[in-house]
Amino acid sequence: xxxxxxxxxxxVARAESLSGAGKALRLDPATIGRxxxxxxxxxxxxxxxxxxxxxxLTEEGARILAHAERAELAVTGAAEELRGRDxxxxxxxxxxxxxxxxxxxLPQVLxxxxxxxxxxxxxxxxLPRVFNLSKREADMAIxxxxxxxxxxxxxxxxxxxxxxxxxxxxxxxSPAIGSLADLSQHRIVGYIPDMIxxxxxxxxxxxxxxxAALASNSxxxxxxxxxxxxxxxxxxxxxxxxxxxxxxxxxxxxLERAFWLIRHADDGRVLRLNRFADILGQxxxxxxxxxxxxx
Numbered sequence: 492x493x494x495x496x497x498x499x500x501x502x503v504a505r506a507e508s509l510s511g512a513g514k515a516l517r518l519d520p521a522t523i524g525r526x527x528x529x530x531x532x533x534x535x536x537x538x539x540x541x542x543x544x545x546x547x548l549t550e551e552g553a554r555i556l557a558h559a560e561r562a563e564l565a566v567t568g569a570a571e572e573l574r575g576r577d578x579x580x581x582x583x584x585x586x587x588x589x590x591x592x593x594x595x596x597l598p599q600v601l602x603x604x605x606x607x608x609x610x611x612x613x614x615x616x617x618l619p620r621v622f623n624l625s626k627r628e629a630d631m632a633i634x635x636x637x638x639x640x641x642x643x644x645x646x647x648x649x650x651x652x653x654x655x656x657x658x659x660x661x662x663x664x665s666p667a668i669g670s671l672a673d674l675s676q677h678r679i680v681g682y683i684p685d686m687i688x689x690x691x692x693x694x695x696x697x698x699x700x701x702x703a704a705l706a707s708n709s710x711x712x713x714x715x716x717x718x719x720x721x722x723x724x725x726x727x728x729x730x731x732x733x734x735x736x737x738x739x740x741x742x743x744x745x746l747e748r749a750f751w752l753i754r755h756a757d758d759g760r761v762l763r764l765n766r767f768a769d770i771l772g773q774x775x776x777x778x779x780x781x782x783x784x785x786x
Contacts, residue, residue, distance in 0.1 A: 581610035591710035593617030680724030
């Protein structure tokens with residue numbers, strides 16, 4: 492079994508379909524199907540069970556998966572050693588992130604990192620959920636809480652803060668807010684309750700507010716509602732410089748959260764990803780500090 496065969500096997504295992512593997516490898520799905528069939532014949536084992544839902548690993552395929560992932564790391568590591576540390580970061584890295592971080596922090600941070608490393612390509616997948624790193628939906632993911640299960644490595648990136656805010660226009664035409672109790676007289680903007688995927692995002696409950704009249708699973712939608720005078724809501728302090736219409740309310744009320752970087756445990760041996768993770772953490776800490784100071 493050579494590396495080309497293992498690479499095809501890994502692509503199908505992660506995508507759970509020939510078409511998905513074809514897109515990832517830029518190969519014709521029919522070609523991948525023939526080569527998987529040939530690999531199964533050579534090994535004398537069925538690696539995938541085909542169904543209307545796609546390609547699922549059989550017991551034999553699951554046993555091979557860990558070996559294939561170790562081979563992938565060995566090939567990647569060898570290439571990185573040959574390139575050396577002085578040539579800068581290269582290749583493609585995909586990051587999954589919640590949309591607040593993806594919209595208001597990562598664009599400028601990653602632009603600076605790519606300026607310093609011209610051979611680097613970065614993809615941001617901005618979705619409000621946890622990514623499946625085992626299926627390689629992303630090389631790494633940023634989360635708002637530390638996971639407690641799974642074969643992952645976790646490092647804290649940065650603490651950040653959130654505050655109550657509303658537009659100057661809304662505040663000028665609405666009852667004064669002198670305490671949290673006064674929020675009952677105002678229209679609240681927040682998350683859709685049954686789409687809060689992490690308890691750390693349940694800001695309103697922490698403030699004693701039990702209902703948001705205007706709700707979205709998107710931080711950007713919530714921020715735009717507030718910018719246009721729709722109501723009062725919780726805003727990332729690092730996002731407020733991008734919304735000069737907003738005014739902070741009740742300065743004594745400030746929530747603290749953290750961003751965590753999550754990676755597949757085996758990737759700890761990948762020099763390129765380790766270097767990128769270190770640089771990302773340094774740049775995010777600087778950017779959060781700069782934006783919160785300007786808020």
